[in-house]
Amino acid sequence: MSCLFCSIAEKRVPASVVYEDEDTLAFLDVNPMAPGHTLIIPKSHAETILDLEEDKLGLLIEAVASVEKLIFESLKPSGFTWGVNQGKISGQEVPHLHIHLVPRFPGDGGSSFQGLVKNIPKESIKEIAAKINPKNG
Ligand code: 5GP
Numbered sequence: 001m002s003c004l005f006c007s008i009a010e011k012r013v014p015a016s017v018v019y020e021d022e023d024t025l026a027f028l029d030v031n032p033m034a035p036g037h038t039l040i041i042p043k044s045h046a047e048t049i050l051d052l053e054e055d056k057l058g059l060l061i062e063a064v065a066s067v068e069k070l071i072f073e074s075l076k077p078s079g080f081t082w083g084v085n086q087g088k089i090s091g092q093e094v095p096h097l098h099i100h101l102v103p104r105f106p107g108d109g110g111s112s113f114q115g116l117v118k119n120i121p122k123e124s125i126k127e128i129a130a131k132i133n134p135k136n137g
């Protein structure tokens, strides 16, 4: 199977790497939304979080935090937005799990995450909670 981000993780395709550890690689997005827009990936292939080995998710989040610290100290943004597109409907183009880390600067034209989707539920919040987890709903 050919996967672009597996190829980047294996250093067969070049990328501007800003962080690496045993399980994780972080590199700048080739089409950045902002200075320092970074993609953080698990080195082992997983299409979404649901496919990732359980013990790898914590490591991935820890790596995002490490990259955020590096960017905070170097580029000095005012804040950050994290984003994970999962599935075609969400706009996932590369089917290898990646977390977008977008540094936020004054006047960057962006909005908050809550502005992304407008699909107000017809059922009550309690009903939906009960569907998701009947124990707690
Ligand atoms: P998605 O929509 O799947 O969440 O985002 C994929 C991201 O990967 C896009 O923002 C796109 O610019 C980035 N991208 C696609 N191909 C490459 C590449 O070859 N190298 C790098 N560094 N980024 C890429």
Ligand code: ZN
Pocket: 003, 004, 005, 006, 007, 044, 045, 046, 095, 096
């Ligand atoms: Zn892959």
